[in-house]
Amino acid sequence: MAAPDHASRDMNTPAPPLPSAPHTKRDPLTGLFIGLLMVAVAIFGGLSPERFFSTETWRSMAFQLPELGILTLAMMIPLISGGLNLAIIATANLSGLVMATVLTRLLGPESSPALVAGVIALALFAGLGGALLTGLLSGTIVASLRVHPILVTLGTMMLVKGIAVAATRGGVIGGFPSAIQFLGNGTLLGVPVSMIIFGICAAAVGVLLRRTPFGVSVRMIGSNEPATRFSGVNTTRVLIGVYLVSSCLCWVAALVMIARFNSARAGYAESYLLVTILAAVLGGVDPFGGFGRVRTVVLSLVLLQIISTGFNLLGFSPHLTEAIWGATMILALVISFVRTRRENRPAPAN
Amino acid sequence: MRNRLTALGRSHELRLAVIAILFAVFFSFTAPGFCSLGNLKDLLESQAVLAIMAAGLLVVLIAGGIDISFPAIAAVSQYLVASLILRPGGNWALAFLLAGGLGLLFGLVNALLIHGLKAPPVIVTIATMTFYFSMLMFSTKGAPLYDLPDWFTAKIAVLTVPFPVIVAGVILAATAFLLRRLSLGRQIYGLGGNPEAAKRMGCNIARLQFFVYGFSGTMAGIAGLMQAHRVEEVVPNALIGRELDVLAAVVLGGASLAGGAGSVSGTLLGIALLAMLRNGLTLLGVSSYSFGAVTGLVILLSVSATALAQRRLRRKGGSHGSA
Amino acid sequence: MDERAPCSGPSRPATPSAAVTAGVELTGISRRFGGVQALSGVDFTVRPGEVHCLAGENGCGKSTLIKILSGVLAPDSGQIVLDGSAHARLSPKISQSAGIQVIYQDLALFPNLTVAENIAFHQHVGRVWQLVPARALRRTAEAVLARLGLSLPLDTLVQDLPIASRQLVAICRALAVAARLVVMDEPTASLTHQETDALLATIRSLKSHGIATVLVSHRLDDMMKIGDRVTVLRDGANVGTFAMNEMDRHRLGELITGQKRTAATIKTRFTGTAPPVLAVRGLTCDGQYANIDLAVRPGEILGLTGRLGSGRTELALSLFGMNPPDAGEILIDGRIVRLPDNRAAIREGIGYVSEDRLALGLIMPQSIAENTVVTVLDRLCGPLGLIDHRQRGQTIAHWMGELQVKTATAERPVRELSGGNQQRVVLAKWLATKPRVLILDSPTVGVDVGAKAGLYRTIDELAALGLAIILISDEAEEVLQMAHRVLVMTNGRITGSFQPADVTEDQLREAINA
Numbered sequence A: 001m002a003a004p005d006h007a008s009r010d011m012n013t014p015a016p017p018l019p020s021a022p023h024t025k026r027d028p029l030t031g032l033f034i035g036l037l038m039v040a041v042a043i044f045g046g047l048s049p050e051r052f053f054s055t056e057t058w059r060s061m062a063f064q065l066p067e068l069g070i071l072t073l074a075m076m077i078p079l080i081s082g083g084l085n086l087a088i089i090a091t092a093n094l095s096g097l098v099m100a101t102v103l104t105r106l107l108g109p110e111s112s113p114a115l116v117a118g119v120i121a122l123a124l125f126a127g128l129g130g131a132l133l134t135g136l137l138s139g140t141i142v143a144s145l146r147v148h149p150i151l152v153t154l155g156t157m158m159l160v161k162g163i164a165v166a167a168t169r170g171g172v173i174g175g176f177p178s179a180i181q182f183l184g185n186g187t188l189l190g191v192p193v194s195m196i197i198f199g200i201c202a203a204a205v206g207v208l209l210r211r212t213p214f215g216v217s218v219r220m221i222g223s224n225e226p227a228t229r230f231s232g233v234n235t236t237r238v239l240i241g242v243y244l245v246s247s248c249l250c251w252v253a254a255l256v257m258i259a260r261f262n263s264a265r266a267g268y269a270e271s272y273l274l275v276t277i278l279a280a281v282l283g284g285v286d287p288f289g290g291f292g293r294v295r296t297v298v299l300s301l302v303l304l305q306i307i308s309t310g311f312n313l314l315g316f317s318p319h320l321t322e323a324i325w326g327a328t329m330i331l332a333l334v335i336s337f338v339r340t341r342r343e344n345r346p347a348p349a350n
Numbered sequence B: 001m002r003n004r005l006t007a008l009g010r011s012h013e014l015r016l017a018v019i020a021i022l023f024a025v026f027f028s029f030t031a032p033g034f035c036s037l038g039n040l041k042d043l044l045e046s047q048a049v050l051a052i053m054a055a056g057l058l059v060v061l062i063a064g065g066i067d068i069s070f071p072a073i074a075a076v077s078q079y080l081v082a083s084l085i086l087r088p089g090g091n092w093a094l095a096f097l098l099a100g101g102l103g104l105l106f107g108l109v110n111a112l113l114i115h116g117l118k119a120p121p122v123i124v125t126i127a128t129m130t131f132y133f134s135m136l137m138f139s140t141k142g143a144p145l146y147d148l149p150d151w152f153t154a155k156i157a158v159l160t161v162p163f164p165v166i167v168a169g170v171i172l173a174a175t176a177f178l179l180r181r182l183s184l185g186r187q188i189y190g191l192g193g194n195p196e197a198a199k200r201m202g203c204n205i206a207r208l209q210f211f212v213y214g215f216s217g218t219m220a221g222i223a224g225l226m227q228a229h230r231v232e233e234v235v236p237n238a239l240i241g242r243e244l245d246v247l248a249a250v251v252l253g254g255a256s257l258a259g260g261a262g263s264v265s266g267t268l269l270g271i272a273l274l275a276m277l278r279n280g281l282t283l284l285g286v287s288s289y290s291f292g293a294v295t296g297l298v299i300l301l302s303v304s305a306t307a308l309a310q311r312r313l314r315r316k317g318g319s320h321g322s323a
Numbered sequence C: 001m002d003e004r005a006p007c008s009g010p011s012r013p014a015t016p017s018a019a020v021t022a023g024v025e026l027t028g029i030s031r032r033f034g035g036v037q038a039l040s041g042v043d044f045t046v047r048p049g050e051v052h053c054l055a056g057e058n059g060c061g062k063s064t065l066i067k068i069l070s071g072v073l074a075p076d077s078g079q080i081v082l083d084g085s086a087h088a089r090l091s092p093k094i095s096q097s098a099g100i101q102v103i104y105q106d107l108a109l110f111p112n113l114t115v116a117e118n119i120a121f122h123q124h125v126g127r128v129w130q131l132v133p134a135r136a137l138r139r140t141a142e143a144v145l146a147r148l149g150l151s152l153p154l155d156t157l158v159q160d161l162p163i164a165s166r167q168l169v170a171i172c173r174a175l176a177v178a179a180r181l182v183v184m185d186e187p188t189a190s191l192t193h194q195e196t197d198a199l200l201a202t203i204r205s206l207k208s209h210g211i212a213t214v215l216v217s218h219r220l221d222d223m224m225k226i227g228d229r230v231t232v233l234r235d236g237a238n239v240g241t242f243a244m245n246e247m248d249r250h251r252l253g254e255l256i257t258g259q260k261r262t263a264a265t266i267k268t269r270f271t272g273t274a275p276p277v278l279a280v281r282g283l284t285c286d287g288q289y290a291n292i293d294l295a296v297r298p299g300e301i302l303g304l305t306g307r308l309g310s311g312r313t314e315l316a317l318s319l320f321g322m323n324p325p326d327a328g329e330i331l332i333d334g335r336i337v338r339l340p341d342n343r344a345a346i347r348e349g350i351g352y353v354s355e356d357r358l359a360l361g362l363i364m365p366q367s368i369a370e371n372t373v374v375t376v377l378d379r380l381c382g383p384l385g386l387i388d389h390r391q392r393g394q395t396i397a398h399w400m401g402e403l404q405v406k407t408a409t410a411e412r413p414v415r416e417l418s419g420g421n422q423q424r425v426v427l428a429k430w431l432a433t434k435p436r437v438l439i440l441d442s443p444t445v446g447v448d449v450g451a452k453a454g455l456y457r458t459i460d461e462l463a464a465l466g467l468a469i470i471l472i473s474d475e476a477e478e479v480l481q482m483a484h485r486v487l488v489m490t491n492g493r494i495t496g497s498f499q500p501a502d503v504t505e506d507q508l509r510e511a512i513n514a
Helices: A028-047 A055-080 A088-106 A113-145 A149-168 A178-185 A193-211 A213-223 A225-230 A235-261 A272-282 A294-313 A318-343 B007-030 B037-062 B070-084 B092-117 B121-140 B163-181 B183-193 B195-200 B205-231 B242-252 B264-283 B288-316 C062-070 C092-097 C115-119 C134-148 C163-177 C193-208 C220-226 C249-257 C312-319 C342-347 C357-361 C368-373 C389-402 C419-431 C449-464 C476-482 C505-513
Strands: A172-174 A263-265 C024-033 C036-046 C051-055 C077-082 C085-087 C100-103 C181-185 C212-217 C229-234 C237-243 C278-285 C289-296 C301-305 C327-332 C335-337 C350-353 C437-441 C468-472 C485-490 C493-498
Touching (some): A055 A235, A088 A113, A088 A172, A088 A235, A113 A178, A178 A193, A213 C368, A225 A235, A225 C357, A294 A318, B037 B183, B037 B205, B070 B092, B163 B183, B264 B288, C036 C062, C051 C220, C092 C100, C100 C163, C134 C163, C289 C493, C301 C449, C301 C476, C312 C437, C312 C468, C468 C476
Parallel strands (some): C350 C437
Antiparallel strands (some): A172 A263, C024 C077, C077 C085, C278 C289, C327 C335, C485 C493
């Protein structure tokens, strides 16, 4: 037996094939999604072709998707680590409010471009700082004190939302410089800027999960935290990192949201919480942790967006749409159950 | 002979009781009107609905699960009962029956999904909550019901104790009895403490799970009924958001998300503490906007303190070695 | 068919089946898990009132057979005849109402309930609305304790008890309800000499009441003292059922391991002269072990043995940084090191193969590939902090090849491998860290005999490469065969140091059980 550089193998034992780099693996789920997408487009397109296929519709979808998408990424990482971050919406709103406050208090219609740039930078930092603080709080209690993530993030959610509500009395803060608004409503070569931001985030999270020790550790922890710790991974640091990254994504989502709405409020996007979990689980993230791919989650997001827009065009009340999301979540759990059943073989009894 | 509480449990509840007394004393001196009989009575009554829901959630948590959908169940059954029963010809027995029955039904759906799909209860109940509530809002467009019959809204009081408080008291007593004295209750503790052991001992896991989620649903239904009675109207989204207050109180009282822990007395203390805190703050002039933050902070502090205490106990306690 | 044993003796605890009929008969039982054939065509019969020992090494299928008997698992084929009626499978309910009670190795107690309630818990099962007064529970518990001659704090929560006491609670629980057949799965693992004798006495008293006992164990002495018959399982097959009075220790040991022990398998004295890689001076951890001195040289295999609860696992965990000691020193290459956590230990070149492979050794749902490199993720990174896939693939392929992990592809979940192959993956992941000291805690648990030999060869090869190895094991035979030197721990102290060539198995066992 020798070190890897002088690999001398027993000639009688054929070496197993080199494990393929994960990102080149074909995933049957991807194919399923592409199929479902085509079906959805066909159905909704068939039901109201002129409105569904108009540029307006696709444009609005392209602008709506990014904020939900980034929030889903923010939910996905804690899910894979075996937990849940119920505070993502609250964190995003708080972050948004912080940025909105800085922007509106320090800028006026007469401000010079230099001041605008400076204040925007300050606002971004402040927003990121607020989000990271929240993530640090959740992450520390989960990782160091070993409290259940559901309970912790519920507490954090209430705290953060409470602070936001108390500070603003439920009001709205609005009116941002055009540079900010560009982020939410502008396009670059025909593609919405926010979509580009989402794309960058998705790519970054994908690389993070597949190609970094951190990402691999997150998946291992999701499957078995004690064993991962035993193997020498600093699970405390990784878990805190999970909630920090999640909160960082909440900050990006906040930026996109306030840019699009040109305002910030404590209660925005609350209905998104279920949808982010739905998109993640539908997209192949195991609700118990350990497994999940950005690629399929993005596809499930696109599917959900198309369905949501389709419902909207058909005149469905938002409540009905939400009810359908609830039912779809159950369906997603059924699918997840069947999938796990099929792949699972009972462990040897020892 | 009573079952003795654990050292930790007893000290946890003792600590809570001490904090509660401290709060009471503090607020009596600093908050005007805190100590008045009227205020205290008001306080009691306003917590009755919460207490009923807390009883249901407590049982689910002890079994190792969680139910976030109960306010939605309360809202839906409240609305259905109001539409069907609350007309001049109805009576209380029917109202209770229907409210409890509807709640039971919804709770059993939760149980079916959680047990059948072996899915995480938190996600299942978030989904059912969304479904139930959204369907309610969709069908009713959020319109409240005002026209409740007199027999329903008439304030009953026994020895000056308001009706909702009596109902809450009965329910809490029954829940305590269930948990401490009935076989079913002890099996629920066992299930929460070691699900694998419960299975091996031959406990009917399905029956236990159906019971706890059904119980939670039933309590939600009754809570909704009491809410309608108190405020004399049915507002669909009145109870939404309360789930966190209830969870805070139950967790504060010693229940853990891992299961196997918690008691009615602890929950009562948790409810009392939070209620006094909020009431005292209101009387001190603090705006109600802060309550969410305060509740969140209380949850975080409480779970952190419990975790730290457990960690200290584990460090002191015996062998670390693997089995 | 078995002859009907006369049922004599005083009244037994109530059981639905009134008469004692022909015990339990399992025929042709087979069961497979994924890639492993746990049991193949096993026949097993328990006569009423007998003490029937079920012997075999770890991983031979004993646990699976017991789970089938208790109804938790269903066999793939075969039948079970219980009270004269045949079943394709049992359920916990059927099994328990037939009076079969199992005490599992993991005890399956309720940590959040009191001792009294755990012991008398059966009074709750199957009931819903019944009131069970605490007094009745207490009386049941007290009666059982009296019968066993034990004393346990009835109102303490089980989670506050030490492991040895928990074992006793589990045993009491089985006795509180068992009417006809008690199965004990390795019950004496953490009992002292006296407690073991008390247990054996209880089993005898059970017998006099017509209650049968199946004692699953790999402790030959205990079995020979108490058993009427013994069935030996090896690699999932029934090697034979024998009357205990016709059996001798030597033959039993051979039947279990399937190998004749030869003198050649015992190692010669270690002659390496390099200074110790790992040394320990006066290491103490209050309540666990005290004043431990030991040293291991490169290429040496140091055996560490002792009963469960002797402190050997706690000591090993301290060497791995997971159990900081209160006093004493750990030295690597003669330099004092502090090990605040296992990452520090890994950096110093110490690896630890845990005895709990399922829960701590491997991350079961994840792939073989991921499990192999989880210990060295940081070392596989390129300049940007991203994992270099080429390097990763090469590392995985190298170690899987070196350790001869048999699998078609490394992407399958590691739980699909056999026990022996799983252990190879564990070794691979630790070897990838380029350790200088390897602590192996019961490395052959759950590994079939054939794979065991392979693992022994591998361990020897590792030592030959210059690794210092600490081998912790329960099995005196294994330690004598593998180690250059053997240390025995009792009650937290090192009570013996032996050269394998100078001591017999029996003497070693004596020292362990002293």
